Amino acid sequence: MNLDEASVRERCTDPVFERGQSYYDDGRLRRLDRFDDLVTAVVRGSDVYDVVVEFDGDDIDARCSCPYTGPGECKHIVAVLLDVVCDPPEVESERVDAVLGAVPPDDLRAFVRDALAENPTLREQFLARFGEEHRSIDEYRTAVETLFDRHARDDSLVTSAIDFSHFFDLAQRYRTRERYLAAATVYRALFEAVDDNAERIDAAYDHYATTLRTALDGYVECVLAADLPDEDVERYATVLEDRRSEYGVHTEAFRRGLEAFEAQR
Numbered sequence: 001m002n003l004d005e006a007s008v009r010e011r012c013t014d015p016v017f018e019r020g021q022s023y024y025d026d027g028r029l030r031r032l033d034r035f036d037d038l039v040t041a042v043v044r045g046s047d048v049y050d051v052v053v054e055f056d057g058d059d060i061d062a063r064c065s066c067p068y069t070g071p072g073e074c075k076h077i078v079a080v081l082l083d084v085v086c087d088p089p090e091v092e093s094e095r096v097d098a099v100l101g102a103v104p105p106d107d108l109r110a111f112v113r114d115a116l117a118e119n120p121t122l123r124e125q126f127l128a129r130f131g132e133e134h135r136s137i138d139e140y141r142t143a144v145e146t147l148f149d150r151h152a153r154d155d156s157l158v159t160s161a162i163d164f165s166h167f168f169d170l171a172q173r174y175r176t177r178e179r180y181l182a183a184a185t186v187y188r189a190l191f192e193a194v195d196d197n198a199e200r201i202d203a204a205y206d207h208y209a210t211t212l213r214t215a216l217d218g219y220v221e222c223v224l225a226a227d228l229p230d231e232d233v234e235r236y237a238t239v240l241e242d243r244r245s246e247y248g249v250h251t252e253a254f255r256r257g258l259e260a261f262e263a264q265r
Contacts, residue, residue: 002058008081011060012072020078024086029079034089035096041083043076047160051080067161067207121166128173134182140167140189148197158197161204164190164211171218175225184222188239190215191250198249212250216240216257224261237261 009017023029023043030048032041037055042048045066054061062081068074073081100108116123128134147162167190174183194212201208223236237258244254 003055003060003081003085005082005085008078008085011062011081012074012078013070016070016072016075017078020073020075021082023075023079024082029083032080032083032089034091036091036093039080039084039089041080043079045076049076050163050165051076053077053080053084063165065161065163065165067204069206069210124166124170125173128170128182129177134174134179134185137185137189140186141193143167144189144193145197148193148200152200156200157202158200159203161207168214168218171222175218175222178225180222180226184219184226184236187215187219187222191219192243195243195248195250209253213253216253217260220257220260233261 008020012020023045028044030042030044032039039053039055041051041053043051043064047066049064049066051065052063060081062073062077064074064076066074066076068076103111116126124135144164144167147164148158151158151160151162153159167186171183171186174180174186191212194208194215198208219236223233228236240254240257240261244251244258
């Protein structure tokens with residue numbers, strides 16, 4: 001990976017770089033791991049945020065679960081990149097590959113099954129990649145609602161940015177397999193849950209608005225990519241029409257989603 005302090009500076013604004021450097025100097029990185037060209041880290045700020053950085057030659061794709069929506073990378077990503085520059089993490093993939101080659105298939109299968117049993121998130125990712133069925137819209141929506149309940153204060157208001165990356169990653173796995181309607185189901189659960197909880201959101205407004213727009217865009221793209229008959233596309237579009245007709249805070253977003261349907265049909 002070709003990375004130095006100058007290239008990190010180019011990826012953010014000067015104030016963000018200074019804050020990211022302070023985070024690095026203060027030791028706010030709780031964990032940093034590297035597997036092949038993927039670096040994952042946990043950074044402690046006003047909350048605890050997950051950072052994922054993928055290196056592909058000279059290209060860097062960095063994501064953080066924080067609500068930052070400004071130009072360039074956020075301070076948490078900057079802190080992680082500076083850590084990589086100063087102390088490149090050990091590559092775990094070589095050791096894992098060596099062990100994988102020596103494990104008997106039955107033992108490996110038993111290990112994977114135990115891991116899937118203990119980790120619901122991993123299990124869902126596994127099924128999204130290899131299974132043929134997916135959860136219902138109600139199940140996904142309940143899962144998102146549960147996150148809102150967990151992050152709510154005693155007065156039921158949500159004042160922090162909830163990390164929805166698990167759902168976006170899940171939808172992307174379905175899209176990679178060209179299972180577009182399964183991905184659309186995940187996206188729909190996200191934008192409906194955010195819309196239903198709009199009155200509970202009392203901070204990080206840009207984060208939730210971005211989540212809803214991204215989920216809406218993904219929903220429209222996947223429905224259209226599924227190459228459905230016009231009457232079926234209309235049924236999926238009606239979901240947005242029903243939301244728009246309620247005149248909530250996201251009415252304009254749903255209107256744009258409907259226009260996207262019409263423009264590409």
